[in-house]
Amino acid sequence: MIINKVTAAYFSPTDTTRKTVQAIAGGILPEIENLDLTRPEVRAEHYTFEADEMVVVGAPVYGGRIPLVSYEAIRHLHGKCTPVVIAAVYGNRDFDDALLEMRDLLSAQGFIPVAAGAFIGEHSFGNTVAAGRPDRIDLYKCADFGRQIYFWCKDVTVGQFALKVPGSYPYKARGPQSGLVHEISADCIHCMHCVDVCPTAAISPKSPAIKDMSLCIKCQACAKKCPKGARIVPDNFVENMSARLMEMCGEARKDAKLYFGR
Ligand SMILES: Cc1cc2nc3c(=O)[nH]c(=O)nc-3n(C[C@H](O)[C@H](O)[C@H](O)COP(=O)(O)O)c2cc1C
Structure with a gap:
């Protein structure tokens, strides 16, 4: 497999997914392109990638899935048997079906999933759960994951990949779309x-x-x-939520979970 170009494509409102995806992409090739799908005007366009490119696609985990807006953004990415690395970034609870739905969607969009990872990012609600992550150690490991992918893909053809990731069918139901009062x-x-x-x-x-x-x-x-x-957010919503999350999943430092597609 020849990799002439690497693109970091991410939806990342609070930047943890962006940092993770950029670090992985930078481990694959030193120079990367960025496609920031967080911006609505960027998501409105369609993007096509060739077979000699690699794309690292990342989204945060919301309720065990990826947010609907990022799902729709990925539907605007088109591969031509383009190898793809998938990253789900979650706030120390669980990533449930997020990697599975991204793998299925990206396959349907013409990509060949070659590797995937579930990574930790500071929880969006407050700054106590997984505080400061991804940190220097996480980003070093992301870059190392990228380097492994590069060397590991070099001598194989895309047809040799069949990536398995955790998750189950039917996917977890998405929560109702209801905004947060500020x-x-x-x-x-x-x-x-x-x-x-x-x-x-x-x-x-x-x-x-x-x-x-x-x-x-x-x-x-x-x-x-x-x-x-x-x-x-009124009524100490964020403080109460982050206290609950802290109790449920805040203590143990979780590491990235990595999956290779052969
Ligand atoms: C609405 C919402 C739902 C979330 N659901 C989960 C979840 O199911 N599991 C989890 O571990 N983290 C969950 N998180 C935390 C985010 O996945 C985490 O903070 C992620 O790093 C945010 O990515 P970003 O910095 O790229 O925006 C949720 C965050 C929000 C805002």
């Missing part, structure tokens, strides 16, 4: 950064306080990236 505190300086980082254009450019709840996917990008910490 109160805007007096610290807000109306910089509109929240508008820029919202992956679904749910926040109005007229005011940070106006949000289309039918578009909000609860990703928390607006709140986590607010320079003033001015977007607050």
Whole structure:
């Protein structure tokens, strides 16, 4: 297999998937292209990849699946027997059927899944569960995974791959699409950064306080990236959620789970 180009393609509201995918791609080849599917205008286009390229596709895990918007974004990627590496990034609970649905979808889109991994990223709700991950050790391991893929794929043809990943059918049901209410505190300086980082254009450019709840996917990008910490979910929702998650799955440091397709 010849790999002349590597693209890191990711949907990543709070950047943990982006860092993971970029580190893997950078381990495959030193120079990478980026396709940031977090941006709505980028997701609107279609992208085709040739057989001499490799694509690393990553999405976060929401309720054991990948978010519907990232599923739809992947439907805009088209392979021509293009090898693909799949990354699911999750907040220390579980990735359930996320890798399986990505493998199935990317296969249907003309890609050949050659390897996959489930990686840990700081949980979107708060900053206590899997805090600071992926850290330096995680990113080193991601790059090493990329290097292994490069050497391992060099001498084989795509036809030799049959990637198995965990997960089961039917996939876990997706949770209902219901946004997250934010109160805007007096610290807000109306910089509109929240508008820029919202992956679904749910926040109005007229005011940070106006949000289309039918578009909000609860990703928390607006709140986590607010320079003033001015977007607050009422009733201590985030604090309570992260305390519950901490109890359920916050303690043990989990490592990446890697799968090779031969
Ligand atoms: C709505 C929602 C649902 C989530 N569901 C899960 C889950 O089922 N399992 C898990 O371990 N983490 C879950 N997470 C945490 C994210 O998968 C994790 O924080 C991921 O690193 C976020 O990726 P990003 O930084 O690329 O946005 C969820 C986060 C959100 C916002």
